[in-house]
Amino acid sequence: xxxxxxxxxxxxxxxxxxxxxxxxxxxxxxxxxxxxxxxxxxxxxxxxxxxxxxxxxxxxxxxxxxxxxxxxxxxxxxxxxxxxxxxxxxxxxxxxxxxxxxxxxxxxxxxxxxxxxxxxxxxxxxxxxxxxxxxxxxxxxxxxxxxxxxxxxxxxxxxxxxxxxxxxxxxxxxxxxxxxxxxxxxxxxxx
Amino acid sequence: xxxxxxxxxxxxxxxxxxxxxxxxxxxxxxxxxxxxxxxxxxxxxxxxxxxxxxxxxxxxxxxxxxxxxxxxxxxxxxxxxxxxxxxxxxxxxxxxxxxxxxxxxxxxxxxxxxxxxxxxxxxxxxxxxxxxxxxxxxxxxxxxxxxxxxxxxxxxxxxxxxxxxxxxxxxxxxxxxxxxxxxxxxxxxxxxxxxxxxxxxxxxxxxxxxxxxxxxxxxxxxxxxxxxxxxxxxxxxxxxxxxxxxxxxx
Numbered sequence: 001x002x003x004x005x006x007x008x009x010x011x012x013x014x015x016x017x018x019x020x021x022x023x024x025x026x027x028x029x030x031x032x033x034x035x036x037x038x039x040x041x042x043x044x045x046x047x048x049x050x051x052x053x054x055x056x057x058x059x060x061x062x063x064x065x066x067x068x069x070x071x072x073x074x075x076x077x078x079x080x081x082x083x084x085x086x087x088x089x090x091x092x093x094x095x096x097x098x099x100x101x102x103x104x105x106x107x108x109x110x111x112x113x114x115x116x117x118x119x120x121x122x123x124x125x126x127x128x129x130x131x132x133x134x135x136x137x138x139x140x141x142x143x144x145x146x147x148x149x150x151x152x153x154x155x156x157x158x159x160x161x162x163x164x165x166x167x168x169x170x171x172x173x174x175x176x177x178x179x180x181x182x183x184x185x186x187x188x189x190x191x
Numbered sequence: 192x193x194x195x196x197x198x199x200x201x202x203x204x205x206x207x208x209x210x211x212x213x214x215x216x217x218x219x220x221x222x223x224x225x226x227x228x229x230x231x232x233x234x235x236x237x238x239x240x241x242x243x244x245x246x247x248x249x250x251x252x253x254x255x256x257x258x259x260x261x262x263x264x265x266x267x268x269x270x271x272x273x274x275x276x277x278x279x280x281x282x283x284x285x286x287x288x289x290x291x292x293x294x295x296x297x298x299x300x301x302x303x304x305x306x307x308x309x310x311x312x313x314x315x316x317x318x319x320x321x322x323x324x325x326x327x328x329x330x331x332x333x334x335x336x337x338x339x340x341x342x343x344x345x346x347x348x349x350x351x352x353x354x355x356x357x358x359x360x361x362x363x364x365x366x367x368x369x370x371x372x373x374x375x376x377x378x379x380x381x382x383x384x385x386x387x388x389x390x391x392x393x394x395x396x397x398x399x400x401x402x403x404x405x406x407x408x409x410x411x412x413x414x415x416x417x418x419x420x421x422x423x424x425x426x427x428x429x430x431x432x433x434x435x436x437x438x439x440x441x
Contacts, residue, residue: 028248036241086416175229182232186232
C-alpha cells in the first residue's frame with residue numbers, strides 16, 4: 001500500500017531519512033512547475049527544487065500537520081522563489097536606471113507587434129513572460145499561486161505570511177498589470 | 192445600477208467572488224464585456240506552460256538531495272544545541288579565531304608552507320569548509336524566521352541566541368575574506384552580519400508586526416539567496432583538487 005505523506009513524515013521524524021524519498025518523488029514535479037512559473041528559467045527552477053526540499057527537511061520539526069505536506073512544501077518553495085526573484089530584480093535594478101513605467105511606455109510606443117500579428121503568429125507567447133517579469137516578486141508569487149496552482153486567497157496569504165486582504169490585493173495588482181500589458185494583444189478575440 | 196469593480200471581476204473569475212457578482216454579470220452588458228476582456232487575458236496566461244521534466248526526474252532530485260540528508264539535520268541541530276554550552280561555545284570561538292589568525296599570518300608572512308604546519312592550500316581548504324559551515328548555520332536561522340507561520344506573538348529567543356553566537360565568527364571570516372581580496376564573500380558576510388545583529392538585538396518576544404518587520408527585512412535584502420549562491424561557490428571550490436603551490440584567495 002502506498003505510504004501517505006503523514007506516514008512518511010512520521011518515519012523521517014523517527015530518524016529514517018530515507019522515507020523522505022517518498023515525499024521527494026511525489027512532490028518534486030509540482031514544485032518544479034511552481035518554481036519554473038516563478039522564475040521563468042529551467043535551471044533556476046531545478047535549483048529551487050533542491051533548495052526547497054533541503055529547507056523542508058531541515059524544518060520538518062516545525063511542520064505541525066495542520067496543512068497538507070504539499071501545501072506546506074509549496075509555502076517553502078514560494079519563499080525560496082521569492083528570495084531568488086527579489087535578488088535577481090535588485091541586480092537588474094542596479095544595472096539599469098530605466099524605471100518600469102518608462103519601459104512600458106517605451107514598449108507601447110515602439111514597433112511592437114500589432115494585435116493581429118501577435119494573435120495569429122504565436123508571438124503572444126513571447127509577451128507572457130515579459131509581462132510576468134514586470135510584476136513585483138510578491139505580485140508574481142501571489143498570481144502564480146492563484147492562477148496556476150489554484151490556491152485560494154487565504155492559502156496564498158498563509159504562504160506569503162500576510163493577511164488575506166494583502167494577498168488579495170497582490171493578486172489583484174498582478175492581474176491589473178497583466179491586463180494592461182496584454183489586453184491590446186488579446187483584444188482581437190483570440191484567447 | 193452599481194457596476195462591478197475590477198477586483199470583484201478578478202475574484203469572480205477565480206470562483207471566489209460573491210454570488211451576486213455572477214447574477215449581476217447576467218444582466219449588465221458593460222460588466223460582462225469587461226469580464227470577457229479580463230477572461231481573455233487570463234486565458235492567454237494559461238499558454239505559459241512549464242516544461243515537463245524528463246522521465247526519471249524525481250530520482251535525480253533524490254540522488255542529488257540524499258547525500259545531504261544522511262544525518263538527520265534536525266536531530267543533528269538539536270543535539271548540537273545541547274552540546275554547545277557557553278564554555279564550549281567560547282572554546283569553539285577561540286579555535287575559530289586562532290584559525291583565522293593563523294590564516295592571516297600565513298598570508299602576510301609569505302611563508303605558506305611552514306605556518307602552523309599547514310600548507311597554504313590546506314589552510315585555505317579548512318577556511319572554505321569553516322565559512323561554508325558558518326553560512327549554513329546562519330542560513331538555518333534566517334530560514335526558520337522567514338518560514339515561521341505563527342500568526343500571534345513569536346518567541347525568537349533561540350534564534351536570537353544563535354545569531355549572537357554567529358556574529359563574532361562572522362566578523363572574523365569577513366575580515367579574512369576582505370584581507371584576501373574576496374569581495375564577493377566579504378560583501379555577503381557584511382550583509383549577513385547586519386542581519387544577524389538585527390536578530391541578535393531584537394527583543395526575545397515579538398508581536399506579529401515586529402516579527403513581520405524582521406521577516407520583511409530578511410526577504411527584502413535577498414540575503415538567503417546570496418548565502419545560497421556563495422555557499423554553492425565555496426562548495427565548488429572545496430571540490431577542486433588541492434594545488435601544490437600557493438592557493439587562491441578565500
